[in-house]
Amino acid sequence: MVVKEFQISDRNIVIHELDDLYDSTTGRVLTGSWVWNSAFVLAKWMATQCNLFDFDFRQKNVIELGAGTGLPGLTAALLGANRVLLTDVEPLLPGLLENVDANGVGDRVEVRELVWGSNDLPSQANELGEFDLILMSDLFYNSEEMPHLAQVLKIISGTDTKIWAASEIRPWTIECITELINQGFKITESPVQHDESHEEDNHKILDSFSIFHLRQEERNL
Numbered sequence: 001m002v003v004k005e006f007q008i009s010d011r012n013i014v015i016h017e018l019d020d021l022y023d024s025t026t027g028r029v030l031t032g033s034w035v036w037n038s039a040f041v042l043a044k045w046m047a048t049q050c051n052l053f054d055f056d057f058r059q060k061n062v063i064e065l066g067a068g069t070g071l072p073g074l075t076a077a078l079l080g081a082n083r084v085l086l087t088d089v090e091p092l093l094p095g096l097l098e099n100v101d102a103n104g105v106g107d108r109v110e111v112r113e114l115v116w117g118s119n120d121l122p123s124q125a126n127e128l129g130e131f132d133l134i135l136m137s138d139l140f141y142n143s144e145e146m147p148h149l150a151q152v153l154k155i156i157s158g159t160d161t162k163i164w165a166a167s168e169i170r171p172w173t174i175e176c177i178t179e180l181i182n183q184g185f186k187i188t189e190s191p192v193q194h195d196e197s198h199e200e201d202n203h204k205i206l207d208s209f210s211i212f213h214l215r216q217e218e219r220n221l
């Protein structure tokens with residue numbers, strides 16, 4: 001296990017990243033075991049920029065989908081959210097619970113399995129009700145998953161729900177965005193400056209990130 005500390009504005013957030021977590025069916029490594037750059041980008045943006053969108057975390061009910069290690073959701077709690085629900089696939093839940101404890105927010109943050117596309121999803125999501133804010137980071141990598149993600153978003157959002165999704169801009173990001181638009185979401189984009197660069201094939205790559213703001217075009221009432 002690796003323990004990392006993230007400086008988000010004036011807050012220090014402790015995240016445990018788990019090793020050797022694999023999907024028991026596919027044998028693939030569970031990508032939510034570590035913190036993706038998009039999670040850090042979203043957490044920082046929430047702490048510094050979201051007042052531009054007139055959002056106050058106090059008294060808010062927040063959910064993070066595909067939370068992985070939970071950095072944005074934990075940031076929401078530290079910014080004053082009333083209740084935060086961190087969700088992901090079952091093998092990642094112990095790590096999320098550890099991160100809730102490590103940051104002393106167990107009184108306001110819960111952890112729960114929520115798998116988009118599963119048979120139980122509609123009833124599980126209906127039980128949750130609507131949230132004031134839905135957070136997602138680095139979930140736009142497979143456009144075939146987007147109809148499942150859209151189904152969850154439609155169940156847990158209301159007319160005033162804010163939906164913020166951070167993503168690195170990769171060739172397939174636009175395919176995911178296009179699919180979400182096809183699923184009935186209006187999407188606007190706030191590009192974000194992320195000043196961490198890395199060497200790849202002797203070229204300096206400066207990754208670009210955006211925060212996407214989603215809302216349902218028409219609501220089926």
Ligand SMILES: C[S@@+](CC[C@H](N)C(=O)[O-])C[C@H]1O[C@@H](n2cnc3c(N)ncnc32)[C@H](O)[C@@H]1O
Nearest residue numbers: 031032035036039066067068114115116137138
């Ligand atoms: C690239 S990781 C990003 C993790 C975290 N949000 C971050 O940015 O550090 C994608 C996450 O989505 C979750 N995920 C993928 N498909 C999912 C599904 N169908 N239902 C629930 N979670 C899913 C994975 O388990 C993983 O935690």
